[in-house]
Amino acid sequence: MASRGARCVSTLVILIAGYRLPALATPSEYEGRPVSEIRYDPPYQPVSDAELNRLVGIAAGQPLSLAALRQAIQRLYSTGRYDEIRADAALSETGAVILTFQTVQNWFMSRISVEGVEEPPNREQLLSSTKLELGTRYSEDLMVEAIRGLRQTLTANGYHTPRIQPLVERYPEFDELHIQFLINPGPRAYFTRPVITGNLRRSEGAILRDTAWKRWWGLLGWKQFTETRLQRGLDRIRRAYLKRDYLLTKVEMEDLAIDREERLVEPRLHIEAGPRVQVRTTGTKVSQGRLKEMIPVYQEQSVDQDLLIEGMRKLTQHFQSKGYFDTQVSFQQEQISADEQLIEYAIDRGERYKLVHLEISGNRYFDALTVRERMAILPAGRFTNRAGRFSEELLERDKGAIEELYRANGFRDVRVSSRVEKNHKGKQQDIAVFVEVEEGEQWFVNSLDISGVDLRLYEYVQSILTSTEGQPYSAFSVATDRDNILNFYYDNGYPDASMEITSTPSDDPRRMNLRYAVSEGRRLFVKEVAINGLDTTRPSLVFNRISLEPNSPISLTSMVFSQRRLYDLGIFAKVDMATENPLGNTREKRVLFQFEEASRYSFNAGVGAEFGRFGGSATSLSAPAGGAAFTPRLSLGISRLNMFGVGHTLGAQGRFSTYQKRGLLTYLAPQFKGRDDLNLTLTALWDDSRNVLTFGSRRIEGALQVGQRLSRATSAQYRLIYRRVSTSDVKIEPGLIPLFSQPVRVGLVSATLVNDRRDDPLNATRGMYYSVDLAVANRAFLSDPSFGRLLGRNSSYHRVSRDYVVSRNTTFGWIYNYGKPQVPLPERFFAGGAVSHRGFPENQAGPRDLATGFPLGGRALLFNQTELRFPLAGNNLGGVLFHDAGNVYSRIQDMNFRYKQRDLTDFDYMVHALGFGVRYRTPIGPVRVDLAYGANSPRFFGYRGSLNDLLQGNLGSPISQRVSRFQFHFSLGQAF
């Protein structure tokens, strides 16, 4: 018995050990029994009942299948809305199965914010360190990681005792939550004297100075610790070694010893200065600056074969670009002593050549100009690139580019060969390049079969294809079609769209059959749009600018477009967007927008200076044509963004100089009435200026302007302006003062139409620009004077060769005075100067007072400017030859093309000026210097005496004067 009992026990042990029963119920117990009921625990489920039934796919009455149950769990989980799913079964009294899905739902992050930290680190860095992504699933693990990330970022910036309190606010109606990290960073730590070890080769004091971690050279202790300061300090140390030819120096940050009690951070640096490395050239001289640019050893701070070869390649290219096409460069590395290395590049430049001739032959499908546009090699020019641009490498690249051009147009078998001829036409240093194109046969698309495209989209998809029947066949076009089709699908809510392309030669020669098999995949729709993070901004302002509607397909283009419109308001520092539950397999998704509002106040201040021929005092009559003068300029401004939460801006701007004092108040409503093409501006202006020497003008003005963009190139502005204009210190014959310079109120209605088709408004090389401005002042608009004003401008730009541009500009203006009083002086045309006629100083063109010689302005103007723009040296320096002609005329009837001035009282003739200018290209437009010579600049009578003499009626004796023939202008931007 004992032995039998022992055997039983051992069998049991084996069974338990090796055959432990699973926690799962035995499948066969329930499988095949009918399902009587399906329950959900908790009753609230994050998908609708209909969706739930569809996903579970098990109906009451059906026999239970474990395979179907597995699929149900898979489908539910794929929605992304569930974290846990468990299926429980119980038997009812009838023996049927009651199936219960025990679920734990997911929560999604629809707002993530950080508060309480003084920069650095900034909010963006802190948010990024949390690694939490808007719209994605929330989990406790992610929060732990987020807090760890925040702590690391804060520690890296000297906050060693931060208290981070995460607040999680749940919104069960959307299965969303908002996470706010409230941070009390504590005090920031300070640097303390670093511990520096290693082979330094420099004194510790010098290294310490390089770091700039001390405040005022140590007089005020140490600076606060931030990550940026630490990195900058290390970079400065590296640069200091580099400057002393220690190219291989390794500066490593080994540790940061933190003293939390004393709030000190002690950086521990290890520096291995390494040997001094001299880089030099033999055979020809290369400046140290150039060497540092071209030899990557300097940037990489290491010496290896690859870097040395790269340096060799760059040196070769450099000399080839100078015309030394046979340049040979070699290098050798030498260890002079334990502490010194030498890298020597031996350069044999050879002869200096000039690429004088480039010939392309064999091209029938494309003309030579089209082929040349793809090429980088360039024959020598008269002024620039005087040796041309050529190297074997460039030529190879050009041949590839030409082949690519042909292949993209169906020439699959194109071959491009070249021949370089030295001693071209017997000139030893001239070379010619002959490029021969063998086009081969052109291939075409025989048939295109598109499958898998929804019939409703078929027509559109066809319209965006290039490889259609009969069109040239090329891999490039096919790839373009693929991109176009997939981009179309991605933009219409099909994130998983894919496409398979097959191409097979057809029975016809040189023809291919194409097959595009599209797999559309699931389509996603907008469930609703949710916005978060608005503090003062009205939600309606934001919603009006989001072009995504519920039930519309989720389109990335629409999302980006909406984001751009929101940024265009200028009131948001950050606009983040995401789709909620991006990986979940649900058809409808919430689209989330998270905002960070920008600071509502902005200030600006500027100090500058003006030079020009605007000199002459208010009481002096000695320089009617202006004297050289200088005035400082000061400007101050303040803006209040997002007024009333509707995205409008209120701004105040002041400008002060000797010749102008101006205060401007503006109220700007961009995207007026929710329309991208409209904006509204209200302005109030006070201006006291002497920009016309004849008088001082004081303007108080109120204006309302609606701007409208009619098309990409065309815009219009409609204005209603009221201003009160008065003049002072008028330097004209006293009899005329009542006529021209009485204080008047001007009420103007005006409209401007602008059409700008220039390639670059700052420095146009092709295209056209025109503007027409029409204004009417009338008693009906409560204006004292009644007049109409027309000002039109037309400019065009023509590229005559690769670098030469001819441009011209015509300006026409006419003031029609149809009532009394006369148009006051400040409303008349004053012109001349850097942008209208360079033969005159600023505002010195046109009629002049016969007694004093000061400009009186006119009621008509006509200017024509012609320029030849060309390169002078390098890419940034250009030159201009110009001819300006025209004048401001007394009346339109007086407008003429006469060259000669009849006498000293005749100003209605055409003044011509020839000149030369230099332009230096900068990111904000070219800096301009122009010197003009006006051969027929006007002569006039000036007044010998003071303003008092004039006002007392003492007309004195006139003296003959002349606007200087030579005029000099310095300004920013092209003349037109």
Add this chain to the structure above:
Amino acid sequence: MRRLAILLLLGAAQRAEVIDRIAVTVDAKVITESMVLQQIRISAFQDGRDPQYTPEAKRSAAATLVSQMLLIQEMDDARYPDPPMADILEQVEKLVLDRFHTAEAYRQALARYQVEGQDFLRFLQQQQRAFNFIDVRFRTGQQVSSEEIAEYYEKTFAPDWRKQNTGRDVPALEEVSPRIEELLMGRKVDAATEEWLKEAQSSASIRYREEVFQ
């Protein structure tokens, strides 16, 4: 007996039991506990041993399923085809003849292991598909150099031969070279597959539900 069945049924009616649940998730895909158990049963059936349901065995089966899932995803993305079912049936016929001798014995064994015949066929089909795919994907580009063959011959093959065949001459390198090359190639393919799997696992979000593996 009938009374006992009714009592059992009534007992069951009073409490709900877990019949399936999520065991592992791989991105948006789910491996349920029943799949893990099925994997244990099928592998045990294939290897002709008793199924083990220990936590370690379950975790190991789950890990195999995770690898399978990643590989299947890769094969689906590459539109790699299934091997023909006729080939699989041939394999099964061979298995029946070699191990079970009769179809009835085979069916009884399947039933004992609680494995459906169709599930086993599908398992074999996916296994074969994976073998083929690995061969195409990871064998391509692998090379075994003559130096590697020579080194293996010198350092491993010859010493092993001498240990196992005392007194007999070691076959010449040329004679065993193809076998060594195949062996080394197999190792390289395995290493490449392992490497790929490691990378795929690190880029996927894989979460084991610990309660299933207690």
